[in-house]
Amino acid sequence: MPVHNAAIADAFDEIADLLELTNANPFRVRAYRRAAQTVRGQSRELWEDVEAGRDLKRLPGIGEDLAGKIAEIVSTRRCALLEELRSRVAPGQVELLRLPGLGPKRVRQLRLRHRVQTPAQLRAALAAGRRIGVPGAATATGARLVAALEHRGVPVRMLRNDAAPIATALERHLRAVPDVATVVVAGSYRRGRETVGDLDVLVSSEEPAAAIDAFCRYDEVRDVVARGRTRAAVVLLNGLAVDLRVVPAAGFGAALHYFTGNKAHNIRMRNLARRAGLKLNEYGLFRGRRRVAGRTEEEVFAAVGLPWIAPELREDRGEIDAARAGRLPALVRREDLRGDLHVHTEWSDGSASIEAMARAARAAGLSYIGIADHSRYLGATHGLDADALRRQSRAIDAVSVRGITVLKGIEVDILEDGSLALADEVLAGLDYVIGAAHGGFGLDEQRQTRRLLRALDHPHLTILAHPRGRLINERPPMTFDLAAVLARARERRTWVELNCQPSRLDLPDVDLALARASGVPVAVGSDAHGVGGFALLEPGLLQARRGGLEARDVVNTLPLGRLRAALARGR
Ligand SMILES: [Zn+2]
Ligand SMILES: [Zn+2]
Incomplete structure (x- = not known):
């Protein structure tokens, strides 16, 4: 996987932040900030320049030293200076720096003037109403800061609305792959939840290799975490994790139902199937070893005696009983x-x-x-x-x-x-x-x-x-x-x-x-x-x-x- 410009720029920005925290020469700080901007503004990927041996010093603000850093990041995916700086700065300081509304200047002042050096100390200081020069909870920035302190350690889920354009673009990319019949983003995204933790993409194709390959080569991919014959997992540039599964058309409906979830709904459906002498899993609905349904979701529901249930209702909040009783709502459109x-x-x-x-x-x-x-x-x-x-x-x-x-x-x-x-x-x-x-x-x-x-x-x-x-x-x-x-x-x-x-x-x-x-x-x-x-x-x-x-x-x-x-x- 190539290292994208955004990752190089992020590394430079973090170096600048850490240098500023450690009170380094302001010219050096500014050089890294400018370099980050330059890299971000390039329409061409710099890793291609590095691979082609082109001279990076033609870029504004990029001298011998910075050109070397770019080459280092592209070829080793690491940056020795960044790692050294991270090890020199107390972890609490780095965590503070990542909070919304706190730049290196504020983090330094917090340490020097108020002896606040960790998120826990900041939280306590804010709760006690101490005046420590950070925006109060009444302002938008302050509210975000307080929320971030409360959510610390718990990854914040992305708004579905922010994930939607990402999901749509990825669907379009995969639909263009030869032999791909259907692409659906399943999971909580399909159930219409207000936030998503990751994306579960399901593709119907009889030629999984092509789909897997196109997925892993997608422009927005930062890291390929896992890559198998029919499934792969990546992390996108914005940090969103995406799982892909490629299934044949004969089992697509069963897989779609399985990966749409939620878990509690799936368990209830599996129990219903078992009572009917069937076995339901992500590959289909089976009587013994014979697949009796699985091509569409409607088939799967019908085989256990139910009408199709809209994904938005599949939360095990009574939808299966309502379906059985013929009382499913005709949802507003x-x-x-x-x-x-x-x-x-x-x-x-x-x-x-x-x-x-x-x-x-x-x-x-x-x-x-x-x-x-x-x-x-x-x-x-x-x-x-x-x-x-x-x-x-x-x-x-x-x-x-x-x-x-x-x-x-x-x-x-x-x-x-x-x-x-x-x-x-x-x-x-x-x-x-x-x-x-x-x-x-x-x-x-x-x-x-x-x-x-x-x-x-x-x-x-x-x-x-x-x-x-x-x-x-x-x-x-x-x-x-x-x-x-x-x-x-x-x-x-x-x-x-x-x-x-x-x-x-x-x-x-x-x-x-x-x-x-x-x-x-x-x-x-x-x-x-x-x-x-x-x-x-x-x-x-x-x-x-x-x-x-x-x-x-x-x-x-x-x-x-x-x-x-x-x-x-x-x-
Ligand atoms: Zn209002
Ligand atoms: Zn209003």
């Missing part, structure tokens, strides 16, 4: 959505005009949108006050985009005491009101529950947005009595939101299932802040499907007339 009630514009923190958002919504196949810009509240720089809201209302009246109706809403803050941040008479003039907490996430369960119940009691509240307030990998969900909140929402004819922002996906799947069981309708909102934002509806809906929602559980599948009637009933 993207084409069921008629509108989107959570849309921002340049009137608050969005990037596009009302008209541009309306056109983008039409292009996304919607027939109505609701503008729900932020209210002005403590610390929000772009929020609307009563006066701005009146002006926005006139601006909406002036917009006319064929085929799209624009409704008037607001995303108003739910304050810590449960009141809303705008006066009742202002809210009364709108088509609907979205309420959301953007602070006070840490209230204890009792106070948080009281806060949300009071907000739901507000006569004008229509939708409780991103109710858990979580940011995946960054901020934990708020704790409150969800059953009590849902019961009140049903009583007050208020809806709860599924927010489609990839790091929110809020309410989460199990909470959505409870909302459905409690008879509380769900509004699926893109929370679009720009014209591209409606693209998040489709991946966001995976969460709705994981929660078992059908089209009739989702309010914005209603045509405009019926939606308006529902809005009127709720006020």
